Amino acid sequence: MVSQLSEAVLDVIADALVDKGYILLSDIIPDNVSLALIEKMQAKQNIEFKSAAIGRGSEQQVNTQIRSDKISWLDKQDVIDNQYLSIMEQLKNGLNRRLFMGLFDYESHYAVYQPGAYYQKHLDALKGSQNRILTTVFFLNPNWQAENGGQLVIYDEDDSVITTVQPELGTLAIFLSERFPHEVLPTLVPRNSIAGWFRVSHANHGF
Numbered sequence: 001m002v003s004q005l006s007e008a009v010l011d012v013i014a015d016a017l018v019d020k021g022y023i024l025l026s027d028i029i030p031d032n033v034s035l036a037l038i039e040k041m042q043a044k045q046n047i048e049f050k051s052a053a054i055g056r057g058s059e060q061q062v063n064t065q066i067r068s069d070k071i072s073w074l075d076k077q078d079v080i081d082n083q084y085l086s087i088m089e090q091l092k093n094g095l096n097r098r099l100f101m102g103l104f105d106y107e108s109h110y111a112v113y114q115p116g117a118y119y120q121k122h123l124d125a126l127k128g129s130q131n132r133i134l135t136t137v138f139f140l141n142p143n144w145q146a147e148n149g150g151q152l153v154i155y156d157e158d159d160s161v162i163t164t165v166q167p168e169l170g171t172l173a174i175f176l177s178e179r180f181p182h183e184v185l186p187t188l189v190p191r192n193s194i195a196g197w198f199r200v201s202h203a204n205h206g207f
């Protein structure tokens with residue numbers, strides 16, 4: 001069964017993106033999907049995860065000074081990955097209908113931050129690059145304790161903290177990729193998440 005995002009939830013998300021550029025949600029991904037994603041991550045750990053790189057194309061490099069998570073990309077062909085991806089597809093269509101954002105595709109990876117891992121403050125997209133438009137981060141850690149660290153800190157354009165997000169199971173953060181610098185504080189215990197980005201089609205932008 002494919003879970004459905006209600007029109008009311010899509011309205012709330014669209015309004016928040018217009019008003020503030022970001023939103024934190026809980027309870028929009030059904031528990032059975034979250035649990036399947038957790039199991040999937042646990043099964044994959046240590047086999048299929050690779051050190052995450054920064055930069056794009058030929059400039060890609062692993063730099064553990066900046067980020068030290070390990071990642072594994074989601075795949076539409078995988079039944080469990082597809083449960084999450086189909087909800088993101090509904091989000092994409094719902095936002096395009098409401099805001100004419102022209103979101104075209106979505107790429108996402110599981111990420112595991114082992115004890116000591118972090119991701120220094122960064123933007124997910126260069127201003128004006130029109131590559132990554134909207135970022136999503138979905139957390140998969142039941143009973144997260146604040147003293148574990150590992151929070152996602154989101155800053156405004158003047159580098160003041162807007163919000164500090166505990167990576168608790170079921171929380172989904174959505175924010176405009178070019179607008180909000182953010183960082184993952186060092187975690188003391190393993191921290192699991194799925195980070196994803198909606199992109200526009202380059203074909204629509206003269207490339």
Ligand SMILES: O=C(O)CCC(=O)C(=O)O
Pocket residue numbers: 111119124137151152182183184193195
């Ligand atoms: O896991 C998180 O809280 C955010 C990860 C992140 O910022 C990224 O992968 O670009």
Ligand SMILES: [Fe+2]
Pocket residue numbers: 122123124182
């Ligand atoms: Fe990021």
